[in-house]
Each structure stands twice: as structure tokens, then as C-alpha cells.
Amino acid sequence: MLQNASIAIVDDEPDVLSMLADALRRDGFEVVCCASAADLDDALDTGAPDLVVLDVNMPGEDGISIARRLRATRQLPIIMLTALADTIDRVVGLEVGADDYVTKPFDPRELGARVRAVLRRARLMKETQPAERQDAVPQKARPGAVACFGEAFLDLDARCLVDRQGSPMAITATEFELLSTFARHPNTVLTRDRLLGDAAAHGASCCDRAIDIRVTRIRKRIEVNPTRPQIIRTVRSVGYVYVPPG
Template identity: 45%
Template structure:
């Protein structure tokens, strides 16, 4: 199956609205009916915060053009060139939808889709070569939420993203993450959104504190930067004087550490961020 190239996209311009040419991506909002300058795409209401899209595509030029178009329509976009880069970004960020190319170096898109479905409920929109009906059918059978054949119209890609996000609004994105986490005698329950201490008493946590502790509990032993924690818990980039993560960490330490001034469970890593040190089991 030939991988699509930018020149192939350019040749389809009369039929596909100038799909992903530099000129087409430079001013995207006014090219889509129903979008007004200064307005929003309407996607934001489907998920908390600005939707975060992960595009897994090995052609860097296509990736950059697609990313520029989507960012021009109120979407956050991260790029991965293969399955390993995708895994790293999924571990470090909260992703609302994955656009997954079928033809990738190393692990192919069908294998990645099958693996993702065994681990997570994150929506997947698969990109396939035009006319490869069998691959599209297999992709849907193993768990892809939708597919789009190359070359494609950027308006159609945006419309399909919106539709998939609407269908997935209010559902659990990480099914495995809904399991209870046990550490150092504490039990963190995502369904009840509560923390129980070793004595069996409930620990009062704000919603922001719970989300941060849960994000760290899912990634024990890993150094997480403030930016990563902010993205994982609130789905947004930090401001120039962002200190909210530090404040939340301090409050959580007051509630779970034996000595908050000398913390053992949430350690600060100089110039790195924070690491959650206890062994975590899931039940």
C-alpha cells in the first residue's frame, strides 16, 4: 500500500478544496462554513478543556500541515512519527482522540489500534490509503471509531473529529484508570472519587487534588514535570507564572504525608518536577 505524499495531496487540490497546501492551512477558520473569525469550532463542549489530538503519521510535512489546520480551529495537537513516540505522549499527556495512519515504520497502524483497544477507550480515527476497503473494515472491527481515506478534505477531517468527540463525550477515556489504586495503606477510588487512609477514614480532597493524586498514582516512580501534570489533570498548557501544581502538591502532602516538611511519598526532583514513590497496586 503506497504511503501518501504531499505531492499527491497537492494534485487533488481542485477536487479536495486545496487540501493541506500551505496556503490552505494559513487561514483555516474562514474556509469552513459556519466558522466565524474569533469564534470557536464547537468541539470544546464535547470534552473538558480544549480537545487534545494526537496525530500518529510518519510523513513530517503532512503532519505539520494537518497540525496547523487543526490548531487553527481550536484544537491542541501533538505529533508522533511511530508507535513508540505515540506511547510516550500517551503516558505524558491527556489525549482526547488519536488520528492513526495505517502505514507506519515498525509497528503498523492495525497492530497499534488493536493494542490500544486492549488498554484504553481513547477514540481512534484511522487514516487509510484510498481504495483499501479491507484495511478499513479490519480497522473498524478491531476498535477504530472512524476512518478517512487519503487524500482527504481538511473540512471532512475536522467534521469527523467533531463527530467522534461528540459520540465519546462523557465516557471514560481510560478504562484501566478507573480501577482503585492502593498505596502505603491508602486506597484511591476513581469511581467514588474518594481517598481512604490506612485507618479506614475518608480523606477530604478537592476535585483538583484528587485528579492530581490519581494522575501520579497511575504513574508511580516516574518523574513528572509541572507541565505534564497540568496537562494530565487540566488539559491545558501552563501560563507564564503557573504555580497551581506546586500549591496542590503542598496541600496533598499535608493530607497523606507523615511529615509534610520531609515528604516521603511525593518527592520533589530539582529541575525535574515530582515523583510518586510508593508501590501502587490496582484492584
């Protein structure tokens, strides 16, 4: 059950930390409060939470640095906390791989809804991914179950991205949803509005810039030359088109 999930909250402001914890506990979540990156590392050593709510602006190691470090070593859902006016924080947070963000001041109901949405996507990916990845080699997949994205293959049934050797590649739940939309519509120009609509349907908060950031992150994994993309191409002023390799 999502309500039994463990949430680690990282914020250096005691009042905000307490308010966040109270809001999530009312929603039935177990909460671990962390006032710094060091506190979070201690919490991770004792048992990995199901999701991290991470403030951007903190003394010492800030939220962006923590998110980048977590994304490099763990498949752990991350929601960033940013100030309402700090668009750059939201953009950078998405660039380092955050799954979503919540702006301060926040509505406790919105926070709970965002947490549940990210947990649902992450749990679905975890539950549907096989324990052993021998069957992830693209050539052995069932017809139609795998879409080729250049240097990688999207396994639609196992909900994961694998390289040419069949090894899983790091990908967030929202990035998977974006790739699956492309896979369902090859050689079709998809507008940003269309991609935003699909993201919203899966509970992800998005904007035009967020779509662009996620496409950029995906290109770094799948394109031979991400600066000259051939698989997911930009259609200027419109959106993107997925061109399967010939």
C-alpha cells in the same frame, strides 16, 4: 469545549503530519505530533490525549497494531487514516475497534467534522457514566433503563455495557449507538439502511460492511456462542433483529 481537546496525530510522513496538525489547530484543537508508535507511547506517558488520529501504513509497528493495543488497554477514541483505495484497511481498522476513518487525500473540513463527531460521542458517554458502578447491577436499575443482551446488559441512562456482575465492558461510542437502536426496537427486523441512517444521525461514517463488522464485534461480547448468535440474529439479505432473552 471540543475545541480545547487534545489530539495526538501519528503519521511517519512529515508533510502529511504537518498538514494534519495545521488543519486541526485551525479548528482550535491542541495537537501532539507523533512520527511513530514510540512517539505516541511517550505522549501517552505524559498525558492522555482526548483522541488519536492514526495512520495505517507506517514502518515498524503499523496503525492496525497500535489501534489493537490501544483498544485493549484504554478507552481512547481512534480515527484511522487510510488510502482511498484500501478498503481492506478500513475494514480491519473497524474490526480492531476504530471509531471512524478518514481517507487520503482528505478535505481538512471533513477531518475536523469527523474529529468533532467522535469527540462528542465519546464525551457524552464519559459525562453520563457514573463514577461508581455499584448502581450498574442490572437488577437495581430503573425499569426500562436497562436492556438485556444475553451475557451483557446495556445501561441506556449511563450509556455503557455491563456484564452480569455489573462491571463495565469495553465498547466504543458507535457500538453503543448501534446497541441502543436494537434496544429501542426489540423483535423488529432492522435493515442495514435503517441502521446506517441511525449511525449517520449520530455523526458516524458507516457503510454496510461497517455495520456487519460492528455487529460481529458486539456478538463476541454478548453471545454465548458468537458463531451461532441468538441475541442479534442475521436476517439474510435484509439486516438484523434483536431478540431479547426469554
